[in-house]
Each structure stands twice: as C-alpha cells, then as structure tokens.
Amino acid sequence: MTTPAAQTSAAKPAGAEPYRLEGELPMATQAAVPFIEIETLRAREFIPAAREALSSLIAEQGQAKVIRPVFNWAGRNSLFPLHWGLACCAIEFAAAFGARWDAERFGVVPRSSPRQCDLMIVNGTVTWKVAHKLITLYEQMPEPKWVIAMGNCATGGGPFRTAYSVVPGVDKLVPVDVYIAGCPPRPEAMLDGILKLEELIRERKE
Amino acid sequence: MSEMWINMGPQHPMTHGLWNLRVKIDGEMILDVDPEMGYLHRGIEKISEDRHYNEVITLMDRCCYVAGFSWEHLYILGAEEALHVEPPERAEYLRVLCDEFQRIGSHLMWYAAFVQDIGLMSPFLYGMRDRDLVLDLFQSYTGARMTYEYMRVGGVRNDVPPGFTDSARKVLDWLTARFPEYDQLCLGSTIFRERCDELGILKAADCVKHGVTGPMLRSAGVKRDLRKDRPYSAYDRLEFDVAVADAADVTARYLVRMEEMRQSVRILRQVLDWLDRHPGPVLADHLPRWLGAPYAPIGNEGYLLKRNYPKGVGFSAIEEPHGEALAYVVNDGGEHPYRVKFRSPVFANISAARQYLVGYHVADIPPIMGSVDVCVGEVDR
Amino acid sequence: MQPDDITRALGPKLGDGLLSVEPFEGTAGRVRFRPESALALFEAVRDDLRFAHCATVGGIDWVDHREVFYVLWSDEAGQYLFLSADVPADAPHIESAASVWPSANWHEREAWELVGITFDHHPDLRHLLMPDGYVFHPLLRSFKLHEPESLEVKSRHV
Numbered sequence: 001m002t003t004p005a006a007q008t009s010a011a012k013p014a015g016a017e018p019y020r021l022e023g024e025l026p027m028a029t030q031a032a033v034p035f036i037e038i039e040t041l042r043a044r045e046f047i048p049a050a051r052e053a054l055s056s057l058i059a060e061q062g063q064a065k066v067i068r069p070v071f072n073w074a075g076r077n078s079l080f081p082l083h084w085g086l087a088c089c090a091i092e093f094a095a096a097f098g099a100r101w102d103a104e105r106f107g108v109v110p111r112s113s114p115r116q117c118d119l120m121i122v123n124g125t126v127t128w129k130v131a132h133k134l135i136t137l138y139e140q141m142p143e144p145k146w147v148i149a150m151g152n153c154a155t156g157g158g159p160f161r162t163a164y165s166v167v168p169g170v171d172k173l174v175p176v177d178v179y180i181a182g183c184p185p186r187p188e189a190m191l192d193g194i195l196k197l198e199e200l201i202r203e204r205k206e
Numbered sequence: 207m208s209e210m211w212i213n214m215g216p217q218h219p220m221t222h223g224l225w226n227l228r229v230k231i232d233g234e235m236i237l238d239v240d241p242e243m244g245y246l247h248r249g250i251e252k253i254s255e256d257r258h259y260n261e262v263i264t265l266m267d268r269c270c271y272v273a274g275f276s277w278e279h280l281y282i283l284g285a286e287e288a289l290h291v292e293p294p295e296r297a298e299y300l301r302v303l304c305d306e307f308q309r310i311g312s313h314l315m316w317y318a319a320f321v322q323d324i325g326l327m328s329p330f331l332y333g334m335r336d337r338d339l340v341l342d343l344f345q346s347y348t349g350a351r352m353t354y355e356y357m358r359v360g361g362v363r364n365d366v367p368p369g370f371t372d373s374a375r376k377v378l379d380w381l382t383a384r385f386p387e388y389d390q391l392c393l394g395s396t397i398f399r400e401r402c403d404e405l406g407i408l409k410a411a412d413c414v415k416h417g418v419t420g421p422m423l424r425s426a427g428v429k430r431d432l433r434k435d436r437p438y439s440a441y442d443r444l445e446f447d448v449a450v451a452d453a454a455d456v457t458a459r460y461l462v463r464m465e466e467m468r469q470s471v472r473i474l475r476q477v478l479d480w481l482d483r484h485p486g487p488v489l490a491d492h493l494p495r496w497l498g499a500p501y502a503p504i505g506n507e508g509y510l511l512k513r514n515y516p517k518g519v520g521f522s523a524i525e526e527p528h529g530e531a532l533a534y535v536v537n538d539g540g541e542h543p544y545r546v547k548f549r550s551p552v553f554a555n556i557s558a559a560r561q562y563l564v565g566y567h568v569a570d571i572p573p574i575m576g577s578v579d580v581c582v583g584e585v586d587r
Numbered sequence: 588m589q590p591d592d593i594t595r596a597l598g599p600k601l602g603d604g605l606l607s608v609e610p611f612e613g614t615a616g617r618v619r620f621r622p623e624s625a626l627a628l629f630e631a632v633r634d635d636l637r638f639a640h641c642a643t644v645g646g647i648d649w650v651d652h653r654e655v656f657y658v659l660w661s662d663e664a665g666q667y668l669f670l671s672a673d674v675p676a677d678a679p680h681i682e683s684a685a686s687v688w689p690s691a692n693w694h695e696r697e698a699w700e701l702v703g704i705t706f707d708h709h710p711d712l713r714h715l716l717m718p719d720g721y722v723f724h725p726l727l728r729s730f731k732l733h734e735p736e737s738l739e740v741k742s743r744h745v
Binding site: 416418 | 691
C-alpha cells in the first residue's frame with residue numbers, strides 16, 4: 001500500500017512540535033478527523049479517542065490505507081528485544097535498562113522467549129558454535145522482526161575477526177537493519193540505534 | 207519414574223551469557239548436570255600469538271568483560287616477568303586502585319543480576335546505579351566504561367587527572383552508606399532467605415578437590431586469598447582482611463561478596479591517601495621501543511633490543527573478583543608472545559557444577575548458578 | 588619450599604622418572620619428569636608434598652615436541668608448583684591427572700582440544716570449547732590464522 005508523497009511529507013510532524021497521532025495518518029482532509037493530542041491525553045481516554053478517530057478515518061478512506069501506519073506507530077513504540085547476552089555488549093545492554101538510562105521509557109522491554117519478541121539485538125561476538133542457534137532463535141521470532149548488530153563484533157568480527165571460531169559479522173547469518181559502532185557501544189549509542197530503527201519502521205510500507 | 211535431559215541455554219534467562227546447562231531431571235529433582243561451554247570461544251590465546259605484547263591488552267579487556275582491569279593486571283604481571291621489566295611504584299598503586307574499584311564494579315554487577323534472578327527487581331536498579339558511579343571514575347582517567355586498555359608493560363598509560371582522588375572518595379562515601387541498604391533489601395527479605403539459605407552447599411574439601419576458588423571457596427571457610435598469600439603489586443603494603451563465611455551456601459557467598467566490597471573500600475582509602483602524597487612517574491624509563499608504550503624514549507636502543515631481547519617465561523597469579531586467575535606467558539625472544547595460557551576461576555567453578563547442583567530442584571538452579579557469578583567471556587576465552 | 592626439598596621428597600619414589608627440579612620465578616620450582624612416570628609423580632606430589640589444589644593444566648607446542656604443564660597450589664606451603672613433561676609430537680599422550688585431582692578434568696579436555704595432547708584413561712575426553720566433530724587443534728603452531736574474506740553486506744535497507 002502506498003500513500004501519495006506530497007501528503008506524507010505534509011503530514012510529517014516537525015521536530016519541535018508536540019507529537020501528534022494525526023500526523024502519522026494519511027488523511028485527505030484534516031477537518032474530518034477529531035484531533036488527538038497524545039501528550040495531553042489520559043490513559044483511560046486514549047482507547048475511546050483512538051477508536052473514534054480510526055473509525056471515522058476508515059469510513060472515509062478504507063481500511064487498507066489506514067491500518068498500516070497505525071501498526072507501524074504501535075510497533076515502533078513497543079519493541080520487545082530478545083533477552084540474551086552474547087558478550088561484552090550485553091553488559092552495556094543491561095546498563096541501558098538500569099536506573100540511569102532506563103531504556104524502558106522507549107517501550108523497549110526485553111523478553112526471554114523469542115516468540116514474544118520482534119527485535120533481536122546481537123550484543124556480542126557470534127561464534128560458529130552459536131551460529132545455528134542464533135538462526136533458530138531468529139526464525140522462532142514472529143514477523144515482522146528486526147535485527148540490530150550491536151558493537152564491532154556483531155558488525156564485522158571486531159578484534160576477533162581473524163579468529164578461527166568467530167563469525168565475521170552477524171550479517172552473514174541474518175539480515176541486519178541497524179549497525180551500532182563501538183566496542184562496546186555506550187548505552188546512549190544503543191538507545192540511538194533503537195531510535196534509528198524506529199525511523200525505519202516509521203517508513204515501513206509493505 | 208521418567209528421566210530426561212533438558213537444555214537450559216544457550217539462550218536462557220538463568221545463564222547470564224552464552225552457555226548451556228544440560229540437566230537430567232526426574233520430575234523436579236536434578237539427577238545429573240553437564241555444562242556445555244564454548245559458545246563464546248574467541249580464540250584469545252591463539253590471537254595473542256599474532257600480536258605485540260601491548261596489543262594483547264585489548265583482548266584482555268574483552269576476555270572478562272565485567273572485570274577488565276583485573277585481567278589486564280593479570281596479563282601485565284606475567285608479561286613483565288617474561289620481558290624483565292619493572293614498573294614504578296606509583297603504577298603499582300594505580301593498578302591496585304583499578305583492581306579494587308573493578309572488584310566493587312564486578313560485585314555490583316553480580317548483585318544486580320543475581321538478586322533479580324531470585325525475584326527482587328529493585329536491587330537490579332540500585333546495583334546498576336551504583337556501578338555506573340564506579341564506571342564514571344574509570345571513564346575519567348581511561349576514557350572508557352568497560353574496555354580500558356589502560357595498563358602497559360612497564361606501568362600504566364597515564365596518571366589520574368587532578369581532583370580524581372576527591373571524587374573517588376565521594377564515591378566511596380556514597381557506597382559505604384549504600385551497603386547496609388543492600389543488606390536490608392536481601393537479608394531482610396523473606397523471599398531471599400527462603401530461596402537462598404542452605405542451598406547449593408559445597409564444603410571446603412570438595413571445593414579444593416574440584417578446583418573451586420574465590421568467594422565460593424571462602425564461603426566454605428577456607429581463608430585463601432592470593433592478595434594475602436602471594437602478594438602482588440602493592441598488596442603487601444596495604445591493610446585488609448579476607449572475607450570468610452562458614453555456611454558454604456548461597457547466602458554465605460552473598461555475605462562474602464558484600465564483605466569483600468567493604469574491604470575493597472578500605473583498601474581504596476589507603477591507596478588514595480598514598481597517591482595524594484607520592485607523585486611520580488607511572489611508566490618505566492628505557493622501555494624498548496617495540497613495546498609500543500607511549501612516552502617511551504625513542505632511539506636505536508629499541509631496535510637493538512628487538513633482536514637481542516632475553517628469553518623468559520612469566521607466571522602471574524591474581525585474585526580476580528571471581529577467584530584465582532593465572533597467566534603463563536612464554537617469551538621466545540620475538541616480538542609476539544610464543545604462548546599465552548590463562549586460567550580462569552569461573553572455568554573451574556563451573557566444572558564442579560555437578561557437586562553443588564545434584565540433589566536440588568530445578569527451581570534452585572537460578573539462585574545457585576547466580577551465586578557462582580558466571581562470566582562466560584573468561585571461561586571460553 | 589625449595590627445589591632441593593622437592594628433589595629430596597620425590598627422588599627416592601620416582602628414580603629415573605624425575606629429570607630435574609629447577610627454580611622457577613615466584614614458585615616453589617618446576618619439576619621436569621618423564622611422561623611414563625606421570626601417575627606416580629602426581630600421587631607423590633599430592634600426598635607427600637601436600638599440593639592439593641590443581642589450578643590448571645596446559646600444553647605448549649614447541650614444534651619438535653610438545654610440553655604439558657601442571658600448576659599446583661599448596662595451602663600449607665603457600666606456594667605454586669610447576670610440573671612439566673615433554674611428549675613427542677608424533678604421539679603426544681600422557682596419563683590423565685583427573686583421578687588424582689578431579690579439577691584437572693576440564694583443563695585436560697581443553698588441552699586435548701586446543702593443543703592435541705591425548706590424556707590416557709581420562710573419564711570424559713570430548714570437545715569442550717569447539718563444536719563436536721572439529722578436527723583441528725588450533726593452538727598448534729602449524730595452525731595459521733587468516734584474514735576473512737571481504738564482507739558482503741546483507742542489510743535489507745542499503
């Protein structure tokens with residue numbers, strides 16, 4: 001499904017403005033939809049307001065055109081990464097969920113079962129011994145799913161790329177969406193990678 | 207009667223890293239275990255043979271990623287013995303400073319991860335919060351949070367910045383006030399005591415038989431600490447006690463680690479006072495140029511030494527946060543080490559898993575393995 | 588404990604099996620012995636010299652032969668002790684120490700896997716770090732590391 005380019009760019013919120021749900025939806029006319037300001041909305045008012053906005057939109061434009069941006073919006077704000085630690089980057093991954101950085105404020109909550117995850121953060125050196133288990137875990141994750149290669153080892157083998165047991169980059173095994181540089185990347189860098197991934201999901205069409 | 211083998215790992219919330227605990231169970235009872243390692247084997251010993259002596263330090267930080275400084279220190283002591291280099295005294299104190307702050311950092315990381323396994327969430331947040339303060343100190347003089355590349359053959363890379371000792375003392379004051387809080391959260395919690403008391407018992411005789419060292423051995427009442435028994439760097443000039451407990455169970459290991467952090471604070475206060483009073487060089491003079499140390503005198507001397515450097519072997523042993531770590535560095539006169547062999551404490555502690563897991567229930571595995579403090583990086587190397 | 592004390596304690600029991608005891612930096616000494624008398628030496632070192640803790644077992648490939656070394660610790664002496672034996676490169680094998688020190692079990696598995704030294708009568712000699720079926724011994728000098736081929740980027744969003 002596609003949206004006309006002019007409409008998309010016109011509807012994009014500018015950086016400083018408060019974030020608005022209507023900015024994400026491909027609308028013919030703004031007046032037809034009730035205005036939702038998420039920031040001023042209380043939690044219990046959210047679902048009725050969203051239902052009202054969506055049903056009027058769907059009535060106007062058809063279901064197919066509306067649902068995709070809503071899914072993207074919901075998906076990118078609740079990324080569930082797989083909870084596993086490969087090597088050094090796993091410690092920074094854990095630090096990002098600690099008190100100082102608190103990655104959960106971005107809706108990022110690690111889950112231990114791959115069936116509940118839509119994001120695999122490869123946080124460390126991938127060896128050939130774990131390679132087929134990594135692929136199994138990736139295949140167990142339901143679609144849509146994304147992969148972040150965190151750190152130099154996952155990106156290209158890092159300081160161990162000459163070693164006999166190390167996969168020189170996890171993109172040899174699974175498709176990677178975002179690469180984060182660093183050895184290990186700081187928690188800020190990891191959060192930046194997640195925000196980059198959110199931008200990718202925002203543009204997702206199919 | 208139905209026995210079966212199940213895999214806990216390599217992706218499992220209990221493992222804290224990449225390894226696989228194969229468990230033979232009958233209902234809830236553990237009949238046998240077989241840890242399967244090697245999922246993080248990066249061939250550090252092999253890569254070291256292709257690197258200059260100072261380039262191996264890069265690998266050491268990543269070898270044990272929660273105790274990078276300790277492993278740098280371990281390797282450096284071995285390499286210095288193999289290369290016949292003596293560090294200046296201030297560098298030795300700086301290394302102790304790094305080591306002890308690292309011990310606190312490592313134990314806080316353990317505290318955060320272990321207590322979360324038992325079901326208490328807030329210790330994770332407190333542990334990570336206070337560990338970040340220690341990492342901030344590291345960052346102020348090495349530039350990195352976890353992978354430092356700070357120590358060099360013949361000393362350390364640079365001195366601490368002005369005002370460092372004051373900020374370090376502030377962190378120590380903060381930590382000293384937090385320790386009772388940690389104890390209250392854990393020892394005062396019924397959940398913690400119910401799950402940890404009289405669990406995972408490994409008596410002293412079994413510890414020695416199976417090569418178990420570190421806090422696990424000391425929790426069984428054996429007072430073995432290489433900082434006391436075989437002092438290295440400046441430990442013979444510092445006052446501290448060895449933390450010991452008797453019960454040999456999970457709670458005893460918790461108590462030992464908590465007491466070790468208090469003793470580390472005590473050591474660090476002495477080290478900071480010493481550093482304030484004794485300015486001086488931190489890197490040995492007249493290092494051969496090929497060692498690649500910064501600020502080393504550059505001349506033709508280095509290249510002469512490269513050809514005719516005396517052969518030697520270095521053997522070092524340090525008390526890492528997890529236990530007894532050894533390095534054996536063989537120098538055949540070339541610019542790369544001929545062979546580097548490391549002994550990881552966790553390697554031996556996991557190899558004894560059968561001794562402290564069999565006979566307990568499946569639900570006891572997370573607290574017991576948490577109390578072992580597994581760092582897979584140094585097991586697989 | 589000095590090298591002379593070790594010679595005095597071990598010499599009568601081992602005879603020819605004991606080659607030399609040399610001083611070794613920071614330890615009680617390094618005992619060189621013939622691989623044939625390994626088990627007798629291990630038992631004597633554990634029972635007579637009281638080295639109860641086997642810290643590690645490792646191997647070194649010296650191309651023409653291989654060296655097996657054991658690092659032991661005694662709480663009574665407060666010292667480390669090195670044992671070292673040379674085994675031929677074409678048939679590198681030695682008696683396992685796992686019956687004397689159970690902690691040697693995993694260290695010997697690692698030494699077999701990485702340096703290719705076979706430990707006879709080992710209870711469980713199988714792969715530890717590398718996957719099952721791995722045929723090389725990476726820490727041999729003949730095993731060379733190489734730079735991997737240039738990376739092929741497989742991102743979905745190039």
